[in-house]
Amino acid sequence: MSFANPTVGSISWFAKHEFNLSWRDFVRMMSAGKPGRERAILGFILFAVVVIHGLAYLVLSPAIKSGLVVDKALFAAITGSLLLTVSLMMSQAMELVTRVFYSRSDLDLILSSPVSARRIFIVRIGAIAVATAALSLLIFGSAINILAIFDDVRWLAAYPVIIACGALSTAISLGLTILMFETIGAKRTRLVSQIIAAVVGAGFIIGIQLAAIASLGSISRFEFLTSNVVVDSVPDLQSWIWIPARAVMGDLSALFLAVAGSFAILGTTMLLFAQSFGERVIVAAGISQTHSEVKASVATFNNKSHGAVLRNKEWKLLLRDHWLVSQTLMQILYLIPPAFMLWQGFGNAGALAVVAIPVLVMAAGQLAGGLAWLAISGEDAPQLVQTAPVANGAVIRAKVEAVLGAIAIVVSPILLLIAYFDLKSAAIAAIGISVATVSATMIQLWFRSQAKRSNFRRRQTSSKVATLAEAFSSILWAGTTGLIAAGVWILAPITVLLALGTLWIARSFRPQQEN
């Protein structure tokens, strides 16, 4: 062993181990497990960097050209964006903390070894902070760079502020999860933390959108944050609440305060909880050995058709999947602002449908993709179903019906709300939802591969083509429906052709199905 290597069992040794694992995971995710794709990955990343910087320039250049004035509106917009970032980071961090608690992975090996559990958990909490900050850095990096290049280099100070937000979010999420552990127990924490993560992630953006709709009749959060409604009600520029905003804009004392404060909180959290983290992980491990009793569900053995039997099984499994329920809840939460807008805009349904209907179609498409993967690819007992005296086509049909039925249940209340205001818009939305749902389901059918349901979170790594096709198809059908709902028929054929083209490309890339 080289002397340059860190001491075995030390924090740096664990950090190196974690970094190696994370890096390999990242490479595997990007290359879909196929070696020799490094150049292609690098090319794709460079292309993506150029594209997102171009987009950031398009969005920010008008404001930069007109000159950014340091006033309450700018501070409110920056602070609002930071709060939004922190809420999204907290959601992500809670999800990651829960994953460390409940997924065994290599913890059995580490906890059974004679090294200090405290060290590994310090490293893992740090890794959560890094992962949490990394995603936001990716999202906001292009905007920061464009502002630094075309406005003022001081904007680069936003980078350490985002990293500090990651540290703070991780500390709060960890504290919240441990608090739940202590108050409601290990078993309930898993479900409740997933729901809270979904609500926290969606809550702030939805809150701002609802406030924007209620006060301005617009769904734009920036319009709201820079509006007189907000500017008139916030403190003067000298107030301490603008410390994060001043830090983003390069005020060194504010930057020091924000970064040092966040890291001090994270450090204290690590020192306080790292030791007991291991004990709680052991408690969490115990719950997988406990048996969940299902009292309400009574097996009736009613002689139903094969289709009904398969559909019932799928629905039962979907409902009992806590993580999926929380993700669905988050998608439903995102539908609240458009629904509220509909409610507010009674009598002006034509214009409102342009906002509400595409969001609904997009959400339905994305949800259908996830559910279709679970029903079609995420079959935990594939050999049982294959050896049953049921034709393959009938099995697939029943699973697709289960997906369509689940989507219908989720979107029906909102469709009814739209129908209450405007029957024509509701009909257009229903058609758009059906097409987006069927498209997403077909993509999952073409790219079906056998996997465990528990691999749902990593389903995107199996096929990048399917993931991109699913996203583009949902976006394009959402756009098409929005255009038709707005009466812009002339552009609709273009988006329809693009959506069909996406499906055709996806179908051409589908892997050959094995027996």
Add this chain to the structure above:
Amino acid sequence: MSEMALEVKDLSKTFDRPAVNNLSFSVNPGEFYALLGPNGAGKTTSLRMVAGLLQADGGSIHVFGEDAMHNQVGVKQMMAWVPDEPMIYDRLTPLEYLEFVAGLWGVPTEVAKQNAIELLDWLALEPHAHERCEGFSKGMRQKVALAGALVHDPRLIILDEPLTGLDAGSARLVKDVLLARVKQGCSVIMTTHILEVAERMAERIGVISKGRLIAEGTLNALRVQAGQENTTLEEIFLGLVEDDNELVDAA
């Protein structure tokens, strides 16, 4: 002559090399047949083809006279497949799982209910009938899977290493249930690496190596074939496989 429970003729399957090579064997109605072979001999591949989980490159499979290649659904109606890894749903209870399997095989309500209750009781799963399978041990999961295989009263049960990872008590229960089914007229074909199990339970034993059947018969017949009377199945098996390896190497 009565029809065979399972009749496999000239079955072939090639992946990157031949996995099953013109394999022929048959299982009589009400017979317990053990298929033995070293790792990679083609046992699981053969049984997966019989169960309809893998398409054969050549040959034929008949189950109670029905052509499995052409009437897959009809043949599946008569069979049950139990792999070494239990195929159950973590978020269903054993009772719900049995309800699902009975539904797939179209078992009439009353029969399904009766069978499920009996099986859960017999396999000592009754106290856990309303608990989700997610926290079950390997032995309990395998018992749930076996109950699923039996709930539709199959005429032919195909088992691939069903005793792997089971404790002595669970293994005993599984063996008892299988023997009871054979007594009732059900046919069983099972692969196993536990030769004592094959020795004690199987009426006939087939030994395959490199995808070919190299010996078949009762234990006594195999002893005669190997020229090793009063010896254990383990010694016969090792001798047969070694001889076959030498033959192949010489060829």
